Amino acid sequence: MSTVPNTPATRLPVLAYLLLAVISVLLFLPGFFDLPPFDRDEARFAQASHQMLESGDYVDIRFQDEARHKKPVGIYWLQSAATRLVEGASGLPKDIWTFRIPSLIGAVLAVLATAWTGARMFGGTVGFLAGLMMASCVVLGVEARMAKTDAVLLSTIVIGQAALASLYLNRHAERFGWAAPLAFWIAAGVGILIKGPIVLLVSGTTALVLAVVDRRAGWLKRLRPLVGLAIVVAIAAPWLIAITVKTKGAFFAESVGHDMMGKVVSGQEAKGLPPGYYLGTFWVTFAPWSFLALLAVPWAWRHRKGTGPVADAVRFCVAWIIPSWLVFEAVPTKLLHYTLPVFPAIAILTAAAAREHFLRRTDAPRWGLFSVATVLGAVGFGALTVAVAVIPYLVDGRVDPVAVAMLPVVLVLYALAVRLFAQRRETQGFAAGLAAAAVLYAGTYGAVLPGIDGVWISRQAARTVAAVRPCADSVVASAGYSEPSLVFLLGTDTRLTHGEGAAAHLAENPSCGLALVTNREEAEFRTALKGAEPVPLGRFTGFNYNTGKRLTLTLYGAARP
Template sequence: MRLKSINLSPIRYWFQNVGDNSILITIFTLIWLLGINFIAFIWNLGSVGLIDETEPLFAEASRQMLITGDWITPFFDGQTRFDKPALIYWFQAIAYKIMGVNEWAVRIPSALAAISVTVMSFYVVKWHFTEKDRLDQTTNLPRRYFIATLTSGMIALNPEMIVWGRVGVSDMLLTGGIACSLLSFFVGYAQNSPPSRWPNPWYVTSYVLMGAAVLTKGPVGIVLPGLILIAFALYLGKFKQLWQEAQPVLGIFIVMIINAPWYVLVTWRNGWNFINTFFGYHNIERFTEVVNGHSAPWYFYFLVVLFGFLPYSVFLPAALIKFMGWKFWQNSWRSHIISQERSQHLGLFACFWFLGVFIFFTIATTKLPSYVLPLMPAAGILIGLFSSDLFTHKPTDKSFRLSSWANVAFSLTIAIALLHVLQLFGTDSAAPEFYQKLQHSGLTNLGGWIWLTTAIAVACLNLIRSYRIVLPTNILAFVIFLALVLMPALFMMDEERQAPLRHLSALAVSEIKPHEELVMVGFQKPTVSFYSRKAVTYLEDAQEALDYIRTQSVTTKNSHSLLLLLEQQEFMTMSLPLENYKPMGKKGAYHLIRVPLPPIKKSHSLSKA
């Protein structure tokens, strides 16, 4: 018996009846964008503490910038920090000025950058289908608004965007600059303005945003979008035409105007220290060599995209094939693409965007999950456009049907993994009770049931051929998963891993004596510097700590003791007699003790312990 597909006539009826009412459409759009962005990036944004190790490095450097008034050179614990340019520090410091020094202020620049990507993507996709309706001499409001809302929902509600949109580091700011720059460039390109003295304002906007990206993370902010745009123009045979139209020389000048003041001043103040550290180590070496042990196999980013853009990532292969074509390099395919109106090149443009970022960072030697964050908006646009034929009279594409069944299999895989995930983990010395509490909470089982239910629901939709609801079902499932599993798990992790450090940092502030030094032994957790507002000395292990105590007893004259913060293992390894230290507090896996100077009564070494 042949099953009939469900007709979404209520959606079509609703859109057709509000089509002439711009106020209702505006309200609908605002509610949707506010809703998904609130859930993804604002809800509980400042309710958990900073997460070691990277986030507090940015947070404390920005705080130092605010209190010292030095807006040129970033510092952390008295040492220059040239990992990234100044824009992220400026934004966080300004947020401190407005909101106070807290977690909200640290993270709000990332959240706003993520929101800008979501809103800009909605606008461009909706504009694309408005132009398509004009070319087709029709008005397909369900497709125009539903695909735009679907695209923005997928871009906002996936693990990669949510993780990096909720931490106070530079990655989302870079993604916002690159993504909005590329989208602005596409709108300028699609308007096909004749060459004039000044480029289309959308091109100028694109260049300004590239400048912001360079001021966020360095040369990659212009190199990456530049390579994508050059490849796109060369493929279409429009390089010379776009050169005259977009005036990239002016664009480079705009980028230089935005960046030159800070780069010149920071170089003038710090000389070769800045040049070697920032350009040499954090840019050239990260691309050509493994930095900080962040190596990974060649297929690393396939896994990052698969799980970082879940649950929608299984639709990406078919979407890429649809807009690139199996015969990508054949003149017949290129001629077909070139014959289209520029506004209809969005799918191809998103392919170059996605593949450009993916290939660039696959070639790079140092690999981190956050590096491919700038391709996530392109992934959402590709899948949104891929599903647009569901709102026409065309039969459902076979590739979409197969992708929908792949979605069922992927959801089942996620469900099985969550139901067994705790068996894969060992103990964590920094949070010894976390996995036990996670198991008792039942959160992983709940997550497994959510994705099992999703798999069954999507399978049913496939059987009744109601493919239009497949992607919305995935978005709804992810929202439920975020609210019922990920958010409670985040609070639990914060309570077990980060809260003890915050508690002992506050205790150190209340107990520390004038000129007394705060020393961390066996680990480096920059949150202690941020929450204690103190410079912290980091020592590698217990033996180094014992040697340091002996050294300080000879060289230090202004203080008679040290405050040591250390894990249980290092505390036991030091084997300090009770009379040689004073316990100040214990929380979780950490001890705070005071060690008196001059030297402890009995000379200890680990070899004798």
Template sequence: MRSSRFTHYLVLIAVAGLLTFPNLGAPSLWDMDEGVNAECSREMLESGTWIVPTFNWELRTAKPVMLYWIQRPFIAAFGPTEWAARLPSALLGLGTVLLVYELGRRMFDPATGLLAGVVLASAVQFSMLSHASTPDAPLIFFTVLAFYLVWIGHERGGRGWFIWPAVACGCAVLSKGPVGLGLPGLVIVLYLAWNRELYRALDWKLLAGILVFFLVAGPWYGLVAAETRGEWTRTFFGKENFGRLTVPQENHSGPPFYYLAAVIVLFAPWSCVIGVTFWYTVKAAWGRVGVLSSTTPDTHGEREKLAEMRGATSVEAPAPSEDAVDAERRANRFLLCWFAVYLLVFSAAQTKLPNYIGPLYPALALLTARYLIRWSRREVVPARWIMPGAISGVALTGILVGVGFVISSGAVGPVSKGMRLFPGLETWAWVGLIPLAAAGVMAWYLWAGDRGRVVGAMAVGSVGLIGITAAGPVLVVDQYKAAKTLVLSSGAHQPDHEIRLAAVGYFQESLVFYAERKVSRGMPVEGMENGTPKTYERPFLPEDIADFLASPLPAYLFVPETMWDQQLAAKITSPVRIAARKYDFYRNEEILVVTNAPER
């Protein structure tokens, strides 16, 4: 048993490593999230604080502090680089994969745990979050850790399982706020209610768990409230949490089925079996495990077909014991509650972004792996068309990937006005052949009756598709981001010299990270908020820009070319030059760096 766990760990580490670490630091930061988070960690390091997060040297209230704490030592050790900013997410992603393996192993068996780890690592959304300098990877890791610790306590049948999950939830709340406690708590309550075991939560030790939670999460929230005179907590809990639930923020809205569609797309290619997975999960959750045994009705001729292929007279599996049925039922109920809570709560929220439901993907990976393992063992009997349909879905995924790369490159097809194009992506269209080849191998083994190799071919195809896409095509897209190139080629990166930077009509958060300096977005004005003096920035006027570029200090202005030519250039009387220019796909136009500094 120990040797199998060791081997499985090696496999999962290899898979997660191949999917995440190649070219991890090669693309420049993606705005806005990566730029904000990486710079916030850098500023906290530079200012020597562990309490008050800032971005562009202004208070940042959007997220708590855990990601910055985790990133800080890596930036201190390796410098302010993309690799240092993303490495914590990659390591936490690997940790989540291993936790999912352990949870699957405890809930079901080692094979299910192993496949669940591979499924999770090679799902589109999870791979993206494991590459990103965002708080999602810490939140997912601590959420899965909390559920794993709850399951251990539940499995042992005692009531003293409140303490360690409380620690994990405290870390989750430090990662992204109240969702780190509220949603895991709702999952556990629903699960216990489904099993008629709510009494297990009515124990004095729950108070100890609550105390531990506040000891973990409370000190930082208290300190940041004190040091900012309550501004951070008012804005974070009011606007960033309650506000996002009730009103679409930053135009991030969507229909009620937004997240259901997102799961189908961003769980690809494993979403090809998502329908049948939930069919058998619901059956198992109600105790109808559906094993193909001598007493199971064979409505699809499965037994006879398999017997003919094997040259045998019958194909039977022993009926499951009552204990096995109960264990299967409870595990599936737990995972269903986990998935449903995150899907439904965020579907009801008004602000919608794909990464919000990141914590449900581990549950979905476990359910998917469980179905495929049971199917490979002939413990379930889906309709004849189900798995051929899933194989067709894998093939369709490959076609869509290849066609999508070609269309996005502008090599063929009509181009709509304002469409972002990435010439060079067409050279990666061959990546779509990977799931096409995997589908062909899956079809061959399905015809031969070797279900285990069907699942194996699907896993290999998924790993190949996601791994190559994450390492290669993203570098083509990166060529059409401007922030890093503009800063470095213009001479605006001078952290040891006194210079001034400003942006008008164009601001990418990563500008601040690459320049390692404040980038002004307007003129400072004094105002009042809740009776407290506060400095605001009003938008730059043309005369402000003229004064900025007439400064005796070297000054660098980031501005779209059209704005410069049509609104600003004629109003500048001091000598200036264009220090750098580059197309930026975010704005879909050329961006300039205008400076008064002489050419070096």
């Protein structure tokens, strides 16, 4: 196995990258067009991007009349551009999937950048396998289907880390060109415009740990920091200046003072969780490869010291993983995807350890570790698969035939993958694991989740409104149900209010107005009508997965004289 950086043996052929791109798209596409907008982040991002297109204001970010100053503008520009291109070319009406296009492209780029980095570190086979693991792991598959920042951010992080790795692994070379520094700083500038300083957190902690461990930091001069900072300023500063002027500094007060510091100091949005959360959920988020990652730990530990390209590459990946992971664990606000920026390094080390097993058949197997990894991996991946099968029954009270048929196929394929790895038939093991992931994702995103009507309350509302809308420009006032997806599906003018407000809306718009009222707001709504009897136009029930509550909603029109 060649591990010498930047030699022909460490380069994946173009066909390998094309194959990875095709595999990634095939894994990411199920459900991409069919899944309704998720609450709450995806719907907020997509609606704010849509309002940019509506208003023509590409500086300020708004959700209805509310300023949305939590994240920089980059993702909104990308989503608006993708939607404008698709709608302009096809004439299609507003749909959530057009806003997801940047996430899909970002996820594919992250897969390819992971493969490129792994190939430069440990050889082409490792790079290909690392890209394959990223394409098929659970958390990236989720982010590729959601109109949010994280898949695009990941692509900028991996590209930046690839450039940093190239500098580090070749730090003893006499000359080094501009390609890596330019890639690093352009990725940093774009990353800052997507989600702020997270990209610099990952690269900065990586460089700091390497400098401390090696007791040398001279190679960092090859980043050309003065030129690099100028590049970052050129990319990010124009909008930052414009939004500062337009909001009189309110953007920074909200995004840094409230959003970012709120996550660091306390558990924001009821997401405060203790350290260890990401270690516990890793068995699901990196599935189906989480059990292999645990098996790679002894190999990485054994190769972390010394000199030579293998030790350098392992040290770089460890410096990429550990400090960022510790920061994420320490911050009270925790969401499943927050550790995604370190998954490429985990995938590369896991693939490298597996690759060594391809070539060395004389090592005594670590059956104790293998047993623990198998149990933890099976619990994570198995629990996810079973959950997909039972959710339709728990929410809608029905048995989904696709979910039932999928369950044994996925579990058998996963068990086969584990058995093949135990037999050191790694190539077949990767194929079985990939097949298990492909079947799970195709069934889950393509059929099971879109078919669970109860969780898509806003979709039910949109269908009900479309069937009975009295006027083309009818506006809905929603009392007691205020998820952002409702605004995205019903229109920017949708009023999110309470029972009294919904009653007032009907009184003000007796011909065209509509009121969507939850069972909890029904009494206030009727009291505010002062004896008038509204016309029920539709009723449906659902489960709000953000609040954990079941709701019954009735769509009303004003009483007819």
